[in-house]
Amino acid sequence: MIGSQSFELKDLPIKIIWAVVFLSTIGLIVLKSISQHHIGGVFQNPFSKQILFMVPSVIGTITILFVPRYTIHKYAYALYAISIIFVILPFFGSPHAGTYRWLNIGLPFAVQPSEFAKIFTAIALARYLSDHNLEMKHFMSIIIPIILVLIPTSIVMNQPDLGTAIVILAPVLPMLYWSGARPFYLFLLLAPLFSMLMAFHNMAFTIWAIVLGVTIFIARPKTIMSFGLFFGNIFIGLLSPFLWNSLTSYQQNRILTFINPEKDPLGAAYQIIQSKTAIGSGGLFGKGWGDGTQTHLKFLPVQESDFILSVIGEELGFITIFVILIVFGYLIVQIMKQSYLSKDRFSSLALIGFATIFLSHVFVNTAMTVGLIPVKGLPFPFISAGGSFLIACYLMFGLILKLSVNYSD
Amino acid sequence: MLKAENIVSFRQYLIAIGITWFLIIVLLVRFFQIQIIGHDRYRKKANTNRIRKITTTAPRGLILDRNGQILVDNLPTYVLTAIPGELSQKGEKFGLISKTIGLDSTIVSRNYKKYYRGRFISTRLAKDLTFHQISKLEENKLNLEGIYYQQFPERYFPSVVRASHILGYVKEVDKSIRATIKDKSEYELGDMIGWNGLEKKYESYLKGKRGVYFYEVDALGREVGYVEDLPPKKPEPGQNIITTLDINIQKTLENLMEGSRGVILVGIPETGEILGAVSAPDFKPDLFTGLMLEQDWQSILKHPDKPLINRFNQGLYPPGSIVKMITAITLLKNQEFDPEVEQICEGSYQFGDRVFGCWSTQGHGGMNLTSAMLNSCDVYFYKSTHYFDLDMLSNSFRRFGFGQPSQIDISGESSGLVPTASFMNKRYGRYGWSKGALLNISIGQGELLVTPIQVFNYVNLLATRGIAQTPHFVRVDQLPENIHPNYESNIWDRIVSDMRAVIVDEKGTGKSAQPNVPGFKVFGKTGSAENSHGESHAWFLGWAEYYDKNYSIVVLVENGGSGGTIAAPIARQVFSQIINYNDMAAR
Numbered sequence: 001m002i003g004s005q006s007f008e009l010k011d012l013p014i015k016i017i018w019a020v021v022f023l024s025t026i027g028l029i030v031l032k033s034i035s036q037h038h039i040g041g042v043f044q045n046p047f048s049k050q051i052l053f054m055v056p057s058v059i060g061t062i063t064i065l066f067v068p069r070y071t072i073h074k075y076a077y078a079l080y081a082i083s084i085i086f087v088i089l090p091f092f093g094s095p096h097a098g099t100y101r102w103l104n105i106g107l108p109f110a111v112q113p114s115e116f117a118k119i120f121t122a123i124a125l126a127r128y129l130s131d132h133n134l135e136m137k138h139f140m141s142i143i144i145p146i147i148l149v150l151i152p153t154s155i156v157m158n159q160p161d162l163g164t165a166i167v168i169l170a171p172v173l174p175m176l177y178w179s180g181a182r183p184f185y186l187f188l189l190l191a192p193l194f195s196m197l198m199a200f201h202n203m204a205f206t207i208w209a210i211v212l213g214v215t216i217f218i219a220r221p222k223t224i225m226s227f228g229l230f231f232g233n234i235f236i237g238l239l240s241p242f243l244w245n246s247l248t249s250y251q252q253n254r255i256l257t258f259i260n261p262e263k264d265p266l267g268a269a270y271q272i273i274q275s276k277t278a279i280g281s282g283g284l285f286g287k288g289w290g291d292g293t294q295t296h297l298k299f300l301p302v303q304e305s306d307f308i309l310s311v312i313g314e315e316l317g318f319i320t321i322f323v324i325l326i327v328f329g330y331l332i333v334q335i336m337k338q339s340y341l342s343k344d345r346f347s348s349l350a351l352i353g354f355a356t357i358f359l360s361h362v363f364v365n366t367a368m369t370v371g372l373i374p375v376k377g378l379p380f381p382f383i384s385a386g387g388s389f390l391i392a393c394y395l396m397f398g399l400i401l402k403l404s405v406n407y408s409d
Numbered sequence: 410m411l412k413a414e415n416i417v418s419f420r421q422y423l424i425a426i427g428i429t430w431f432l433i434i435v436l437l438v439r440f441f442q443i444q445i446i447g448h449d450r451y452r453k454k455a456n457t458n459r460i461r462k463i464t465t466t467a468p469r470g471l472i473l474d475r476n477g478q479i480l481v482d483n484l485p486t487y488v489l490t491a492i493p494g495e496l497s498q499k500g501e502k503f504g505l506i507s508k509t510i511g512l513d514s515t516i517v518s519r520n521y522k523k524y525y526r527g528r529f530i531s532t533r534l535a536k537d538l539t540f541h542q543i544s545k546l547e548e549n550k551l552n553l554e555g556i557y558y559q560q561f562p563e564r565y566f567p568s569v570v571r572a573s574h575i576l577g578y579v580k581e582v583d584k585s586i587r588a589t590i591k592d593k594s595e596y597e598l599g600d601m602i603g604w605n606g607l608e609k610k611y612e613s614y615l616k617g618k619r620g621v622y623f624y625e626v627d628a629l630g631r632e633v634g635y636v637e638d639l640p641p642k643k644p645e646p647g648q649n650i651i652t653t654l655d656i657n658i659q660k661t662l663e664n665l666m667e668g669s670r671g672v673i674l675v676g677i678p679e680t681g682e683i684l685g686a687v688s689a690p691d692f693k694p695d696l697f698t699g700l701m702l703e704q705d706w707q708s709i710l711k712h713p714d715k716p717l718i719n720r721f722n723q724g725l726y727p728p729g730s731i732v733k734m735i736t737a738i739t740l741l742k743n744q745e746f747d748p749e750v751e752q753i754c755e756g757s758y759q760f761g762d763r764v765f766g767c768w769s770t771q772g773h774g775g776m777n778l779t780s781a782m783l784n785s786c787d788v789y790f791y792k793s794t795h796y797f798d799l800d801m802l803s804n805s806f807r808r809f810g811f812g813q814p815s816q817i818d819i820s821g822e823s824s825g826l827v828p829t830a831s832f833m834n835k836r837y838g839r840y841g842w843s844k845g846a847l848l849n850i851s852i853g854q855g856e857l858l859v860t861p862i863q864v865f866n867y868v869n870l871l872a873t874r875g876i877a878q879t880p881h882f883v884r885v886d887q888l889p890e891n892i893h894p895n896y897e898s899n900i901w902d903r904i905v906s907d908m909r910a911v912i913v914d915e916k917g918t919g920k921s922a923q924p925n926v927p928g929f930k931v932f933g934k935t936g937s938a939e940n941s942h943g944e945s946h947a948w949f950l951g952w953a954e955y956y957d958k959n960y961s962i963v964v965l966v967e968n969g970g971s972g973g974t975i976a977a978p979i980a981r982q983v984f985s986q987i988i989n990y991n992d993m994a995a996r
Binding site: 174177178179276277278279280281282283284293294313317318321322325326328329332333336337339340342343344345348349352355359362363366367370372 | 416417419421422425426429430432433435436437439440441443444445447448450451452454455
């Protein structure tokens, strides 16, 4: 029975806990290496700062274990609304390094509300989708969840913080899939975006048109709808180059730099080169802890957060990177397993949402460090330094543990 | 409640897991690619990233005359450089620099662009700065972060002689020059490379080795310390080279040719050493150091007398009568030819439908070989051409080094032209030329073209009876092998005595080459080579025996007129000076 749950340690998914402990330890070891020659106060030293933030993080995790599950469900929308307000607040202050990501609330450090917004967006989405179970077979019923995520996404994108915006947006697709939406509808959601992008390349657009046609044919909606979808997408695609050309070159450049910051060679491209050099020079076993020349001679930018994996690659080698990524894959798969095993719709949806948040963090951060995608400025969960981010990760960790516990109800 | 039922199907769960592992594997593959496959490349990159190499230019070797007098020296100057990676607010700093040292700031930023090769490679901003300018910059050091200066030895010419075509000059290595250099590690942008003359030929001796030291730096360019396993290396100065030139003789030659166009070469016949060489007009050797102004360049490039051309090894001239010794040798080799039989010179000679004139229009009368040589009678040689054919004659020319480079140690040498029958066939067609061409070539006219350095080697070979060594400016261990024409001694005797007659006979065309000094024995031959540029080129070649020393000489005055009246007196003046120096040295 809900409310009379008995909480026992042995019920916790121990594999998830071990994975998080392992990753956090690696993070501290690497931050210790980076911080060796740091001078200045506690808040200038990534290692001591991280240790310090561990305290509220672990307290937060444990606290969540004692919060009843129905409370989380009950306040899901309220927390979502509050987090949206906090994400908007920085826009009323002065910009911090040219962005509106940070909120200064009189502490010796600034808070990044978008880190928490992503958690509450996923919870709100889980609640909406678990409450509206039966209508999911209709296309229109996926509209409200989409709007639910697009609100924080668009605000965060304007901060601007494309990386976090992607992370907030990412859970919606697997969560819709989890709640029974037809994959075809999910495809239709993405189709106009693809149509617009592919339109700039003739060959790509032709292939895309074929893929679109085949998919619609296989899905077999009503004839009029098929034609509408197909030609609607083609029309959007054909229109987009005209829309693009109607922009001034200044506007075009802003969009291009936003999508691909590497266009600015002294900025992002330099960072990517330094990151790849650090990783590549590490080799199989690395140069040894504290011996990374790229790291310690400060060739590697934002090494304590966005490029922490490059430090690991340089000092501890491919072998450690391999272990970290495998452990992280294992962690995510364990969360997914809990989601699959869960008999509770809300818990299952929230868990797949958190798994997606972690996966997108790991993928975007890692792919950026190795130059697979443009620089997005996203930290690596449990390893990267960062106050708000660490607390947010541990809150999610707590929520995962809480929602994973199988109740004898 | 749907109590016992899972929310999602096992298939959905598998798809989610599949996507997760797929993405993880993509990342791992990428890491493998960079860390394992690309390891070597990135390791090298990481090393150059953190180690900054600073190089110091080695001073080039000096160039000295045979007595150790310095012809080319080094002057310490300073260059101003910047490390681009450390340079912020470029514009302001360049402005401050130009204000401090009084140099146009556009020059500074233009240099920066010109020499830029990378963020951590020192990039030249200005050169030829004085110590005074550097000390002024030092006062502003705090505002000039990222700006450095280094000592840079610049070529400098302390001597009274110019010798510009011999010494040559150095050029700054720019991007286009560097692109042509095979071993890129040898030269950096802004280094000096020998570009002409001895500077070019002996580049490998003169160059020296750059000094290098390595600093470990952080990404902000701050020096963290020396790199232990890469100890600093001091620059090794280049080797000095001692030339065969005599500064006094060189000065004499330059003075004599002041205001004329032409060449004088003086040397020692046996060894091939060149004591003095001038190609007039010449230029000041320091023309190419420092900042060369565009208008200076243009005035030199467009000068009608082409001072940049090295006439003694690039200039092609008709030799005229100075090659008559070769024609005489060709005749003497024929057993049927009798040098004592006289031919009548009436001032001209009809051959087929053409009339070939002698330089003396009223005619020389009866001539044997000796009188034909000392009078430089042309008709005598015309009338003797039935003793040989063109290929026999051209063969003799080649035996004295004509038609091929003399292998002088200054590059850019021309080969000249010795026409053969096949050459004539090729140029004019098999029936397009007649034996009349042989008449012209036998007196050193027609298609025949020579360089003064070839003539110099020729006179050395005559003076030594074929054993002279290759002409050279720098005594090296292994001189290139010279050609050694081999004839019976009676032929050599005859030629030598005839050349003596040219100087001492009452009618000898070369008699004004003899200085009035007892014991100074001159041998020679004059030439007045007709050409399409106006007056004849005045030639004199010969040698002098003075005690146990021999001196050979070639004089050419372009469009000077008669060799006997223009070139021979110049030779006498040179000989007189040589006697003076010898006397001074003896005292």
